[in-house]
Amino acid sequence: MNSPDQTLAATGLTKHFGSREAVSDLSFEVRAGRAFGLLGPNGTGKTTTVRLLTGLLTPTRGSVTLFGQTLGRSNADALRARVGVQTDTRLYENLSVRDNLRTWGELYGLAPRVIERRIGEILELLGLADRVGSPAGELSKGMRQKLSVGRAVLHEPDLLFLDEPTAGLDPEASIELIDHVKDMIKTLRTTVVICTHQLHGLETLCDDVGILKSGRLVVTGEVRTLLHQRWPEQRYLLEVDGDPASARDVIASALGRAVEFSTVEGRLSFALRKEETISSGVAALVHSRIQVRAVIPRRPTIQDLYFATINDGSAA
Template identity: 65%
Template sequence: MTSPTDALVASGLTKRFAEREAVSNLSFRVPTGRAFGLLGPNGSGKTTTVRMLTGLLRPTGGTVTLFGQRLDTASADALRGRIGVQTDTNLYESLSVRDNLQIWGELYGLAPAVVRQKAGEVLEVLGLSERVDSLVGQLSKGMRQKLSVGRAVLHEPDLLFLDEPTAGLDPEASADLIDYLKEMIRTLNTTLIICTHQLHGLESLCDELGIIRQGRLVITGEVQSLLRRRWPEKRYRLSAAGDPAAVRAAITAVIGAEAEVVVTGDHCEFAVPEDEAISRVIARLVRDGLGVRAVVPQYPTIQDLYFATLNDGSPS
């Protein structure tokens, strides 16, 4: 059942091309004002999914609901007026950066003065202000990528789809883009669907995610819940003085001989069932004359979850 707070609901979404099923029975929902990461390797079906979610490609089966209204032929034009899409970098190469944004803004019904104002803001954030009069054909791949994102956000859409938006961007530009997207979510209550296999920085952006492999959604849910489900125990990285075997023996004496303790040089990593156990581990090491140099909590990341899920195909 669709909630009035959902910006997007996909139900049983399926797409076949001849005998090949590119997307199979995808179902997920994204609440308004949240960022959802649709993650997967190249060829997993992310772009096909986005094209169905935006009405550019008709699904073989299943439905898409945007803002509580089913997406179909009759509703597509009105609903697309509320979304922004960046799925490629097809721009007007013989026109300037300014003209590209002007044309795009007018297509969305923005007044010329509003387009100029918004274009200036977007280009400033994306670091393209000095190239506003450059022909797009003269821009680097990274600059074109920035411009395609700027074009998608120009009209401040309620729902924004970005497909590999950081591809071709250097780390600084990627960080600036992620900060800009977070600000859109915070100030405009924008809902974001980001499709990518580039995972750096997603922890600070995505509230929820789904991992797609070979057209099937392997897991989906709230990021922290998925991480806790996968790694319920707290992990630590510890450095102590003394014989590594003695350090291992002291740790296992507290957390159990069956526990996995991975020793690398003078560091070891292990999991404890509760936070209080780490205090007992440190006390035991000190009692045995093994000086503790450092204890650092290890927090699993979206990248850890991504590779663990693709490696074993764990169900949700």
């Protein structure tokens, strides 16, 4: 049974191109007002998955549910009207930036006054206001990317697919785009699926992630849960004056067990069990007259999870 707030669900989704299996047995769901990161290296099946989820490709096996309805030929157009998709930068080369957006607004069925309002908002947001009259064919790669994203969000969709949306953008523009997506989630309860292998900025955006490897979904779930499952201990970086080896011995003695240490840029890196606290280690260092310069908690990130999963294929 579908969850009442479920926007999107894939069940056993599989696609063959001849003898090649592009994606295999994908099953996951995305709830309304949440951001799902579909992550994986290039060529691992992300774009194929988006095309299956939007009905542009027919699955070999499995099914897709959008807004509580099983996606099929009879309802695909109606369901897609509530969806925004940015998968490439193919634009109307001879039309201006404004006319590209205006044309898509008309295709979305927006009223003229809404189209003009949204065009102004998007051009300002994406830093394209000064290129409003330029033909799309004259834009740089980064500007084309911005325009393709603007086209996808023009009608303020209920479900938004972004495929490598920050490719070609400078860091400032990438941050602004991520902030706009977060604002859409907050104010419009937009559901977002972002497909990428560029992981910067995902920490503050994604509630859930799925990681593809060779067309298979090897990890999926809530970010916080996945990180805790993989790294249940709390890891710290410790910087002291003097010999780090002495600090290492003091901490191990205070904890009463062997502690696995490593060195990161002259700092000691180590993990504590759930029931242990860093304060006992710091107190022992002070008692031993070892001056503590910094204690820095190291929290695992989506990037850590991604590379660990790609390297070993599991979250265990």
